[in-house]
Amino acid sequence: MAELKRFLIRRLVTFIPTLIGVTLLVFIIANLIPADPARAWAGGEKASPEVIERIREEYHLNDPWYVQYVFLMKKLFTNDIVSPRTHNKIWDDLIFGTSQGVAGAGTKYGRFFITLQLTLFAFLYIVFIGIPLGILSALKKDSLLDSTVRTLALVGVSTPVFWLGYLLIYIFFVRFRVIELAGFPEPTQRITGIMVIDALLLGENDIAIQIINRLALPAFVLGFIGIGVIARITRNSFLETWNADYIEFGKARGLRKSRLMRHALKNALVPIVTVLGLQFGGLLGGAPITETVFGIPGMGRYMVEAIRNFDYPALIGGVLLFALIYMLANLIVDIAYAFIDPRVRY
Amino acid sequence: MEMCKPILEVRDLYVNFYTYAGIVKAIDGVSFTVCEGETFCLVGETGCGKTVTSRAITRLVPEPGRIEKGEVIYYTPYGKINLLELPEEKLREIRGKEIAYIFQDPAAALDPLYTIGYQIAETMVEHKTVSKWKEAFIKAVEVLRSVLMPDPEKRVKAYPHELSGGMKQRSVIGIGLSNQPRIIIADEPTSYLDVTIQAQIMDLLRKLKKERKLTIILITHNMGLVAEMCDRVAVMYAGNIVELGTVEQVFKNPLHPYTKGLLRAVPNPLTKIEKLEAIPGTVPNLIYPPPGCRFHPRCSYTMDICKREKPRLVEVEPGHHVACWLYSR
Numbered sequence: 298m299a300e301l302k303r304f305l306i307r308r309l310v311t312f313i314p315t316l317i318g319v320t321l322l323v324f325i326i327a328n329l330i331p332a333d334p335a336r337a338w339a340g341g342e343k344a345s346p347e348v349i350e351r352i353r354e355e356y357h358l359n360d361p362w363y364v365q366y367v368f369l370m371k372k373l374f375t376n377d378i379v380s381p382r383t384h385n386k387i388w389d390d391l392i393f394g395t396s397q398g399v400a401g402a403g404t405k406y407g408r409f410f411i412t413l414q415l416t417l418f419a420f421l422y423i424v425f426i427g428i429p430l431g432i433l434s435a436l437k438k439d440s441l442l443d444s445t446v447r448t449l450a451l452v453g454v455s456t457p458v459f460w461l462g463y464l465l466i467y468i469f470f471v472r473f474r475v476i477e478l479a480g481f482p483e484p485t486q487r488i489t490g491i492m493v494i495d496a497l498l499l500g501e502n503d504i505a506i507q508i509i510n511r512l513a514l515p516a517f518v519l520g521f522i523g524i525g526v527i528a529r530i531t532r533n534s535f536l537e538t539w540n541a542d543y544i545e546f547g548k549a550r551g552l553r554k555s556r557l558m559r560h561a562l563k564n565a566l567v568p569i570v571t572v573l574g575l576q577f578g579g580l581l582g583g584a585p586i587t588e589t590v591f592g593i594p595g596m597g598r599y600m601v602e603a604i605r606n607f608d609y610p611a612l613i614g615g616v617l618l619f620a621l622i623y624m625l626a627n628l629i630v631d632i633a634y635a636f637i638d639p640r641v642r643y
Numbered sequence: 644m645e646m647c648k649p650i651l652e653v654r655d656l657y658v659n660f661y662t663y664a665g666i667v668k669a670i671d672g673v674s675f676t677v678c679e680g681e682t683f684c685l686v687g688e689t690g691c692g693k694t695v696t697s698r699a700i701t702r703l704v705p706e707p708g709r710i711e712k713g714e715v716i717y718y719t720p721y722g723k724i725n726l727l728e729l730p731e732e733k734l735r736e737i738r739g740k741e742i743a744y745i746f747q748d749p750a751a752a753l754d755p756l757y758t759i760g761y762q763i764a765e766t767m768v769e770h771k772t773v774s775k776w777k778e779a780f781i782k783a784v785e786v787l788r789s790v791l792m793p794d795p796e797k798r799v800k801a802y803p804h805e806l807s808g809g810m811k812q813r814s815v816i817g818i819g820l821s822n823q824p825r826i827i828i829a830d831e832p833t834s835y836l837d838v839t840i841q842a843q844i845m846d847l848l849r850k851l852k853k854e855r856k857l858t859i860i861l862i863t864h865n866m867g868l869v870a871e872m873c874d875r876v877a878v879m880y881a882g883n884i885v886e887l888g889t890v891e892q893v894f895k896n897p898l899h900p901y902t903k904g905l906l907r908a909v910p911n912p913l914t915k916i917e918k919l920e921a922i923p924g925t926v927p928n929l930i931y932p933p934p935g936c937r938f939h940p941r942c943s944y945t946m947d948i949c950k951r952e953k954p955r956l957v958e959v960e961p962g963h964h965v966a967c968w969l970y971s972r
Contacts, residue, residue, distance in 0.1 A: 540705075542751035549703055549746070550766045550818055551739030560754050638756060639802040 301632070304643035308631070312624055317370075319620040320613050324366050327609040334358065334607040338381035352381065356610070373614055380611040382603065387614040391596060394487065404594075405487040409618060412588065412595035414491055414508075416580045418516030423523040423576060428569065430524070431531025432562065435539060446528055453525025458583055462518045462590035469514060476514055478592050482507040515591040519583050523576045530572045534565035566637050574630030578623040647678035649718055650858050651700065651742075651826060656713035658692075658699055665930035669695050669708065671882040671937070674956065677826075679718075682852065682859040684869045684890075687879035688905075690926055693862045694747075696879070697828050700860075701726060701738045717742070740770040743819035745829040749811035753803040759814040760799035763787070763821050772822045783821070790817040791847060809840035813847070820851065827852075828860045833868070845872060866905075870894060870912035875962075878902050881927055881937040884956060888963035898965040900942045936968065944969055 335352040336344055353359050357368045372378035376388040385395045392407035434446040469476045482504050484496040496505035538544065538561040547557045585597030596615060603611040635641045658670035670692045677683045685693045698704050700715050715726040717737070726734060738744075746752040754762060763786050764779035773779040780799065787795035790813040803811055812832060819827055829848065833841035845868065852859055861872055869876050870890055877887040878899065886899040894913040897903045904922040924941035927933050933940050939949040948968050956966040 542746065542748060543754040545703070545705065546744070546746050546752040546815075547754070549698075549701070549738055549744035550769075551735050551737070552765070552769050553735070556765070556769065560757075563756050564754065640755060640804050 300643045301635075305628075308628055312621070315624060316617060316620055320370065320617050321366065323613055323616045324369070324609070325362070327607075327612060328362055328365075330607065332607055334381075334609065337607045356381075369610060369613060373610070373617065378610050378614075380603070380608055382606045382608040382611065387611050390599065390611065391614060391618060404481075404483060406483065406490065406492060408594065408596040408599045410490045410492070411481065411593060412581070412584050412597055413622075414493065415512055415516055415519060415584060415587070415593060415595055416577065417491070418509075418512045419520030419523065419580050420573075420577060422517055422520035423527050423573070427524040427527030428531050430528040432535055432558070434528060434532040435535040436558075438536065443532075446532070450525030450529045453522050456521060458518060458521070458586045459590050461521060462515070462587060465514055465518060466590070477511055481511065481594055512593075515587050515593060518590070519580055519587040522583070523580065526576065527569065527572060531565065531569055534568045535561055538562075538564040563637065567634060570630055570633050570637065574626050577626040581619050581622060647676065647681075649676045649716075650679040651677040651718070651860075652714075652716040653696070653700065654714040654716065656696065656699060656715070657711035658695055658704055659709055659711050661707040661709065662930075667929045668932055669882050669929055670699065671932070672953075673713075673879075673882070673884050675877050675884060675887060677858060677860060678875075679825075679858055680856055681874040682861055682872050684873035684876040685860065685862045685879060686864060686866070686869055686876060686905075688864060688926065691879045692882040693864075693879055694830055697744075697830055697860060697862050700828065701742055702734060703738075703744075736770065739766055739819075739824070740772070740822040741824050742826045742828065743822070743824035745812075745815055745819050745827060745832045747831040748835045749808065749815045750803065750835070752815050753811060755803050758800050758802055759787075759806070759817075760784070760801075763799075763814070763818050766818050766821050770822050783817075786817045786821045787814070789820065790814075790851075792817070807840075808836050809843060812836060812840075812844055816844075816847065816851070820855075823855070824857070826858045826860065828862070830862045831864070832861075834863075834865075848872070866894075866909045867912045878905065881932065882929060883937055883953075883966060884964075885938065885967065886963075886965045887956065892960070892963040896963075898959060898963070898970060899938075899967050900944055900969075901938050904941075936966075 335349045335356070335358050336342075338352050339345070339348040357365050360368070369378065373387065376386050378387055379385065380387050380390060383390055388407070389395045390407060391409045394405040394407050430446050434443045437443055466478065470478055484492055484499050484501050484504050486495065486499055488495045488498055493505050493508050496502070496508060541561070541564065544557055544561055547560055552560075581597075584595060585601050587593070588595040588598040589601060596618070600612055600615040603609070603615065635643065653676075654674050656670055656673045657668075660667040660669050673692070673696055675683075685696060687693050695704060695708065699710055702710065704710055710727060713727065716723050717726050719741070726737070729737070753759065757765075760780055760783045763783040764773075764776060767773045767779045767782060768776060773782055784795045784799050787799055792798050792810060792813050798806065798810065803814070806814065816832070827848075832848070833844050836844060848859065849872065851857060861868070863869060873890050875887070875889050876893050877884045878893065878901065879885070880901045886893060886897065886902045893902060894906065894911065897906050901922070904920070907916060907920045908922055909919070910916070922941055927937060927940065933950075935951050936942070936949045936954055939945045942949065946968055954966045954968045954971055956964045957971045958964050959970050
């Protein structure tokens with residue numbers, strides 16, 4: 298356990314330079330855009346020069362870029378910077394929630410939690426469809442099922458997310474009217490931050506069902522690529538362990554097939570978990586498109602809006618959060634290795 | 644020679660492997676009988692079909708292999724059964740319970756993610772030797788003690804990677820013995836171990852055999868081991884048994900040209916030889932095996948008939964069989 302603690306501290310320290318690097322990169326790119334953000338924030342062409350000047354002062358836009366960067370990071374750290382677009386503090390928009398929001402209705406949940414929930418749903422699809430498909434495919438190697446799964450995986454990887462999204466909207470919304478595309482149900486009280494769980498904890502089952510109903514399709518679209526990828530990885534990894542000597546010895550000592558499969562799957566898990574960790578990052582990256590297509594007020598859409606309005610304080614805040622989540626996901630994967638495989642040492 | 648009470652009888656076994664390159668006729672009509680309480684050895688060079696034969700006994704031939712025909716008669720206390728015709732579930736109940744295996748590479752045979760205690764307990768629970776897992780873990784300590792594992796109470800919680808090669812093989816033997824089997828099939832149990840550990844493991848097998856009246860089928864290419872361990876020995880070449888007899892008979896009076904060559908190629912443990920000689924030529928390709936006797940292209944006594952017809956295994960003196968045209972009329 299002491300080893301785990303040391304490992305965690307060491308890894309968390311490496312987060313700092315990564316976060317600085319990522320935000321710096323985005324900041325520089327945002328700064329290279331040949332537009333005047335102050336004018337955009339003040340309202341565009343017809344903005345009065347005084348307002349523009351005041352905004353320049355407030356956001357230190359007249360200072361050199363490194364002063365701007367340090368100012369921005371400091372303010373982000375203390376949640377003291379207001380998004381020029383939504384007029385909310387950035388972390389209120391993203392995490393803490395804005396009960397008295399100006400742009401759009403306020404929400405107890407930050408945008409991040411809406412996206413996190415979507416991502417978790419997509420992740421469930423990947424785990425509970427992708428892994429079983431992969432195992433089936435491996436057990437029935439070279440059968441019709443195997444070829445179907447492999448084809449599906451290929452189709453999954455090559456299908457554009459927005460296209461699939463619109464296709465499914467056409468089928469389930471336009472044709473059959475079984476899904477909703479507007480609004481987002483919310484439980485009456487925020488407890489854990491994940492809406493479905495909160496709704497269930499509060500006993501608001503109908504809200505939970507509404508949320509699931511709202512997210513089922515977008516999460517499927519978001520996870521579609523991942524299902525195929527994980528099915529492939531599971532298939533190959535499982536095939537490899539299924540032919541291992543310890544499975545052969547397992548047969549020789551008379552183990553049942555279900556037990557042999559358990560041995561094979563646990564051994565196949567290390568590459569699967571690695572890819573799952575990377576997928577989680579990929580899902581966050583895919584969220585903007587899915588959220589835009591399905592009208593979900595999540596963090597991805599928030600960032601797309603931020604880019605459109607030169608709202609780079611909000612953009613960098615979002616990037617910071619994405620990077621952090623991505624690194625946390627990878628950290629969890631590394632810890633999971635040790636739980637799967639006793640040979641792994643920190 | 645004492646009376647042989649058969650425990651296992653392999654009759655006319657054929658195994659083919661369906662590879663992309665063609666059909667490998669790996670086992671080509673192998674027959675032998677194993678007597679209760681003896682140590683029966685299968686010897687031969689790598690790729691001659693020793694391992695496949697031993698696996699075929701409980702239908703464990705790996706893909707893309709297929710048992711084409713033959714019988715494996717297992718003599719239970721209640722009568723005999725043909726293992727090759729038994730339903731899969733019934734056969735599973737025999738594997739690891741009545742007929743147990745010890746594999747070549749203990750590091751690969753143990754699942755790296757589970758403790759050896761778990762793997763021993765699992766084998767017992769799956770065969771209902773013990774009903775509860777908790778009890779099985781307690782028994783696992785006993786099993787480890789019986790295979791002379793040092794400090795078994797501690798080692799039962801160890802993962803395979805925490806054990807030395809010898810200790811791993813002791814664990815594998817422990818797994819094999821956990822359900823008190825009647826037959827142990829040991830497939831080159833020492834070839835992955837250091838020489839010093841080899842002797843310890845063989846001593847252990849000998850001790851266990853004596854204590855439990857086990858029947859052992861030992862597969863090896865080590866002639867020294869054969870002389871030391873075995874009662875009877877079958878020499879295999881390219882998927883055939885070419886000679887079969889007691890260790891005395893085969894080592895002191897080898898009849899088949901291959902056996903003779905083999906015994907000149909390695910230090911003979913029973914008789915002193917001056918100079919080691921290699922057998923000319925190489926092992927045949929079993930997709931296109933030589934017609935007639937599979938050894939004839941490498942044999943210095945080849946006759947016309949050897950190229951045409953396959954010799955049958957015939958008894959030339961009590962208990963000593965050979966498949967060679969030199970000895971059959």
